[in-house]
Amino acid sequence: MTANISRRTLLAATGTAALIGTATPAFADPVQQLKDGWKPSRNDKALVGRWARDTWRSLVAMTDERTGLPADNIGASVSNPVRSKYTSPTNIGGYLWSTVVARHLGIISPQESLRRITQTLTTMQNVVHHTPSGMFFNWYDEATGEVLYVDPDGTKPITPFVSSVDNGWFACALMVVRNAEPRARALADSLLNKMNFAYYYNAAARPGGLMRGGFFETSPPDEETEKGNHAGSGPDVYYRKFHYDTCNTEARIAGYVGFALGQVPATQYYATYRTFPDSCDWSWVEQKPKGVHRTYLGLDVFEGTYEYRGMRLVPSWGGDMFESLMPDLFVPEATWAPHSWGINHPLTVRAHIEHGLDEAKYGYWGFSPASNPKGGYSVYGVDAIGMDPGGYPSDLEATNFDAGFEGCREGTNPNPAYGDGVVTPHAAFLAMAYAPRQAIENLRRIETDLHAYGAGGFYDSVAVKSGLIAKRYLSLDQAMVMGAIGNVFGNDLIRRSFADRRTERGIRPVIGMERFESGLV
Secondary structure, three states: OOHHHHHHHHHOOHHHHHHHHHHHHHHHHHHHHHOOOOOOOHHHHHHHHHHHHHHHHHHHHHHHOOOOOOOEEEOOOOOOOOOOOOOOOHHHHHHHHHHHHHHHHOOOOOOHHHHHHHHHHHHHHHHEEEEEEEOOOOEOOOOOOOOOOOOOOOOOOOOEEEEHHHHHHHHHHHHHHHHOHHHHHHHHHHHHHOHHHHEEOOOOOOOOOEEEEEEEEOOOOOEEEEEEEOOOOOOOEEEEEEEOEOOOOOHHHHHHHHHOOOOOOOOOHOOOOOOOOHHHHHHOOOOOOOOEEEEOOOEEEEEEEEEEOEEEEEEEEOOOOOHHHHHOOOOOOOHHHHOOOHHHHHHHHHHHHHHHHHHOOOOOOOOOOOOOOOOOEEEOOHHHHHHOOHHHEOOOOOOOOOOOOOOOOOEEEEEOOOEEEEEEEHHHHHHHOOOOOHHHHHHHHHHHHHOEEEEEEEEEEEEOOOOOOEOEHHHHHHHHHHHHHHOOOOHHHHHHHHHOHHHHHHHHHHOOOOOOOOOOO
């Protein structure tokens, strides 16, 4: 985010400006840096430019030369990559918006950018998908474009699933491409114009309606589903019995796209929980929220918040950076919703920094789901700012924080001792728009002191005490890195490309009216 845009945001966001005046001396509030006119130095540009070039190298290594589809992940080698043999609409979308960033930064030529985007979109025109909704299945073979009927682990048969969130990210990429690469606009529109997010919107789930997690085209033999068709077009589908019912989650992107395309009513946004209610019936969650009730679009909304180290903020499920900040790569939430996300996002970043440096004393920060340095994949976050009672831990020991639920139950671990912290570089990149100096310095030290860096950029995670490194690259995490760099060092490239006038008309009025109870205590 550029300094000028940030200053305009802050002038509009009176709540955020109030936060800045009361920031604690131990931590310069992230937004304060931008208000003071942070601009990248020549050294910043050179360093982050190198990170971008190396990150792009990993994405090229993941991508099949014939289909233009990126693998989900590769190991440490980018010169002789071992690809995962599966990919998703999210991964494919991430490769598309990363290509836009690579062209803008001069890493590749405009001709190469167009060739890569055209190749990928042409493949997507021809892959098997759910035709009535225009949506794509969750798993494809990146080398052939074929739908997978065996799970990515290769252990059991699966029924192809049509995910609302995965298709949301792919639609975002199409919306970026159509504006950033006009020569590919017709191709992008040919896919986007067929996508109907009304398939996911269940008006009966709750007053205001909720978005479904997704559906199957055919009935799965191993799962109970609900047969129906919310869009009213095409044959019935088999809905998974799951709705996204919280607001601060990456899943809000599907609703945003639905608003932008005029396919989902704005009430869906206010039907989701900021926190669960503050009654003892909900005492199983991480802590008791505090807040007030407000009415938006005729719906009663409990504006609940959690407290953490002198801050009050709307939690995500796991307290991780991905849930809170990935939608903000596309939707300029802090600008369009200055009294809600404009306050919450910088506080989320501040919470991650304070947890890593001051509370857990890892010396590093940034926590988000990623590869586990011991193998496999795990969730990471700042447990105290998440609702999940099991917690997204920030260390290898999976240390759980539990403050209890005031007046209902005692906490089981309100003052935990943390172990071997696991930092995930893409989380720090997501934070860069709000704390650029801290993010760049944190990442510089992850590279030079922890050596969690290879020919394809930052490895996926590193345990700070043991030095264990997850030496592999995930296409989604690398795409988040590219998107963040494109915004901070490319004058909000991804946001500008996504948020054209039609998109702004569909989303900004919806989120702009809300006032969170977030702030400093």
